Amino acid sequence: MNLQSLNTPAAVIDVARMQRNIQRMQQRLDSLGVRFRPHVKTTKCLQVVEAQIAAGAQGITVSTLKEAEQFFAAGIRDIVYAVGMAPDKLGRALALRRKGCDLKIVADSVACAEAIGAFGREQGEAFEVWIEVDVDGHRSGIAPDDDLLINVGKALVESGMRLGGVMAHAGSSYEYDTHDALVRIAEQERAGAVRAAEMSCEVVSIGSTPTALSAENLAGVTEVRAGVYVLFDLVMHNVGVNETSEIALSVLTTVIGHQEEKGWAIVDAGWMAMSRDRGTQRQKRDFGYGLVCAESGEVLGDYVMSGANQEHGIISRTAQPDHEIARRFPIGTRLRILPNHACATGAQHPAYQALVEDGNVEEWPRFYGW
């Protein structure tokens, strides 16, 4: 297969760009002296994860137990399930550990720690638990100076569980768009996690793509996690950590109609292919549902996908309507759309089409569900 013979819509990975993104992050974290544990929720794709590990990643981060099960079955042992543990899921976590998976789970409350402890004692399993630290008020976790940290740690240790580390994620880094602001939030993430770790634990794990690419100092940190860096996207472009020419994911689509008076071309990729993610809506540049490129990958001025229904996308020029659009992009024209959010767009597709350097395409399956 090659690009020209693909059915549309299709999620295309530019493998050369992906490899450069992987090298960039790995080299950066190597030079800062920390281990790198990529978050595989972005792609859920073995070929991508193998490339990350080949470049030096140590272990992976997952967002679902299904990811843990699938990647453990593919031979990866060192896995952090980075979402607070639901007590009902402890059986699945136990099954993985019994098979030899070095699965770490996460808690941020005494109730959760007690549930893990009670189940672990009953089953004779010393779960390794990391405590989630809230460094920016963004979502889950315990503030670095909250006594609750000690109480959760105690609840774990007293029930025979292993307190393995602390984990922070400065998700609010997505809300900034200057290097100085990213450096500040990266330092806040580092300092908060290191402070929380004073209660004594081995691993200090932090990270998000913007902070990992902006941190100037990672003293006290043992590992970094990041996911979307592997493909990048328009949200990260607006945050300021990648150029559009570094975005490795695009959706290949075909022009199926026009509304010439409005300056619209209609394509066969709608929100089902792009996802409903409108992450650039409140950023400095709103790309609609994506930025339009030629089939070659070259960005075509300021054409964006300005609207989307389930299987229809509307392509239009941002500055002013292009009444020549039917001649510019005749029916059958193939375009590639850079996505707002690579994690969300990938999730809509059963496989990536990996465009390798000689123009050939390999199908790289990805999975979904829980």
Added chain:
Amino acid sequence: MNLQSLNTPAAVIDVARMQRNIQRMQQRLDSLGVRFRPHVKTTKCLQVVEAQIAAGAQGITVSTLKEAEQFFAAGIRDIVYAVGMAPDKLGRALALRRKGCDLKIVADSVACAEAIGAFGREQGEAFEVWIEVDVDGHRSGIAPDDDLLINVGKALVESGMRLGGVMAHAGSSYEYDTHDALVRIAEQERAGAVRAAEMSCEVVSIGSTPTALSAENLAGVTEVRAGVYVLFDLVMHNVGVNETSEIALSVLTTVIGHQEEKGWAIVDAGWMAMSRDRGTQRQKRDFGYGLVCAESGEVLGDYVMSGANQEHGIISRTAQPDHEIARRFPIGTRLRILPNHACATGAQHPAYQALVEDGNVEEWPRFYGW
């Protein structure tokens, strides 16, 4: 399996509600004297489509050729592929027709009609083509009074194709929220399609869930299409065509944490389980990522999913923070979230969990991709 034993997150269909929704639409269209051709893009699930056909639906509408292939393989012959035909896809359409599928395809330009005609002549296949009519400036199609209609019809007939009908979809009906406005847009959809059909063709096919449930007169129309009515959702609730108690789809989720000061409960359904669809954002009531119900299905006041990351949802009270939320919804509590948009939420799940009347759950697979 029963509701209590399901892994979370899970997409639950309340089968009794679904059957009532199916009956309501079928009885309405029976009484208006038109055939009903449900749009199966909403669920892509054979068990749901079988229920629609059992209630009286005649044929189906699809949004992808994969849907056509899957449902034809399951025994359904009469299929409209209601997205403008990409010339590259004619081979797949031909393969379906050669196997005996009564597949109808759609065009709204001379270029597309000519491409279909050229391919059809070359292959000796008289494709049945419907012309898409634009009744509300919403997306694709040709205006009812545009001479282009005649030209497209001629291009088809002169190349030996069969001009089977006209097709309209008043997608702008989603933008209204009063019965009177819906009655008006329904009449506009009907009148536009009927006028376009004056060039002579057998089928006059119109429809959207809001217009199908609001039309008072369908003179000249032969069939109606609608999709989301089978499950309903919060967008349709805001449009005014269903109560929340009629929404048959919900996402079952588990509480995994809290931020008590903020009045947040954190659940294990994020945007991966709900979709990124924020369709109620600009409607009269913004439900965030969904409306919170107890595991029983009962709506719990004004709690909504106010934020979502990939596998984390934030539950909060709309009116004011609930600082008792950790006691109200302790860790492990199971909730059900009504979605903004049933088509988008379903697409995130490999299967529905069909809750039948005795409290048992059956797994109904659904497919994705193109």
